[in-house]
Amino acid sequence: MRYVIFNWVHPDDAAAWEAMSPEEQAEDVERHRAWFRKFGEKVVGGEELDEPRTVKALRRGRQAEGIVVTDGPYVETKEILGGFVIVEAADMDEAVAMAREWPSLAGQPNATVQVQPVYTR
Secondary structure, eight states, X not given: OOOOOOOOOOHHHHHHHHHSOHHHHHHHHHHXXXXXXXXXXXXXXXXXXXXXXXXEEEEEOSTTOOEEEEESOOOOTTSOOOOOOOXXXXXXXXXXXXXXXXXXXXXXXXXXXXXXXXXXX
């Protein structure tokens, strides 16, 4: 069986990382690299996601409004992140257009699809 490890980062932790010296950040990166060296044979894929400010969330609108697109990963906590699909798209607009056609948006009244770019350096 395969499992996805989603790394949820608290905003305070992200701010603390940004405040670290370059040496401390390098030490943190090395700890991550050590984890990947240890478990690399079991890693089959994954991506680091870009910052929440770049996310788009899609929901069915109320009273025949169609699909509503909002900024940010503002999904209610009662919802479950069920997985992710990686797509190639020219830009956010194309990715959102693809997400609008996600099957659950048509068949599940409370479905939410979130579009988030992969972090690139």
